[in-house]
Amino acid sequence: MKILVVEDERELREVICKSLEKERYIVECAEDFYTASNKINDYDYDCIILDIMLPGGNGLTLLEELKKLRKKESVIIVSAKDSVEDKVAGLNLGADDYLTKPFHLAELNARVKCMIRRNQQSGEMNIVLSNLTMYPDQHTLYINDKELVLNRKEFDLLYYFVTNPNRLIEKGALAEAVWGDYIDQADSFDFIYSQVKNLRKKMKNAGAEPEIKAVYGFGYKMIVKE
Incomplete structure (x- = not known):
């Protein structure tokens, strides 16, 4: 945010x-x-x-x-x-x-x-996508009602994805949204790749239904099935 x-x-x-x-x-x-x-x-x-x-x-x-x-x-x-x-x-x-x-x-x-x-969030305190529930105010995430602990950047990345579901997101836009004026500290897109990779692994191991997919040469897209 x-x-x-x-x-x-x-x-x-x-x-x-x-x-x-x-x-x-x-x-x-x-x-x-x-x-x-x-x-x-x-x-x-x-x-x-x-x-x-x-x-x-x-x-x-x-x-x-x-x-x-x-x-x-x-x-x-x-x-x-x-x-x-x-x-x-x-x-x-x-x-x-x-x-x-x-x-x-x-x-x-x-x-x-x-x-x-x-x-x-349409006035709601939480964001729900399939079996994923996110509480931005509390910086907490639950998969199937079980808390999944993320570091700050992982949480910020996920928040950006869940507020832009099924949308193709360029790496540059993602970096600017999450790092803001401190984007240079992200050490190019390698750092973004590392953070997203860790986030995807944690979500998969927790059984999350929404999935962050890499789009070669462009960026990422969070797939949320209807």
């Missing part, structure tokens, strides 16, 4: 990012309008935390960009501006929630979880 934090105040940005990373999200940051605009155009996110007042532009303009691009990211506006007009403008442009500064990190984390769950 990947989140973009758009906030120009360095200390607040770092605190938010560290808090979300503790929740095991992949977090990317943007400190100004230009950086945020490039990221929004180039990448997809599960949730965007967006400040309105930014160096180089206005956060509401970024909301307009998202609308034009027809992207489905959940957006939570965080702003020191508490006027009704600003809230209405943000919500009318497609924001899902509005949080006024100062706020408690626990409240922000709770709202992020709510947005992601509503957007990707």
Whole structure:
């Protein structure tokens, strides 16, 4: 699960990012309008935390960009501006929630979880595919009601697969979704291959019915039989 934090105040940005990373999200940051605009155009996110007042532009303009691009990211506006007009403008442009500064990190984390769950899991706390049940909030996985322990990257990879069932996924898209800004640390596609190989082995040994298949020269596809 990947989140973009758009906030120009360095200390607040770092605190938010560290808090979300503790929740095991992949977090990317943007400190100004230009950086945020490039990221929004180039990448997809599960949730965007967006400040309105930014160096180089206005956060509401970024909301307009998202609308034009027809992207489905959940957006939570965080702003020191508490006027009704600003809230209405943000919500009318497609924001899902509005949080006024100062706020408690626990409240922000709770709202992020709510947005992601509503957007990707139809409001449910778990994801069920055949005999596989995944609880993203708890970072747990069950096969035939028996828990299967995965490391963090294996879990992140599986989450991406189960939210994109029966879809062909390029290795590059998979790496960017799971590693985000730290993609260079993945040491090319060999690391991805190793992680997916381990994940497939664990799932097979546990008797999982959904199967991750390698598509030569392209990437992977999770096969879920009807």
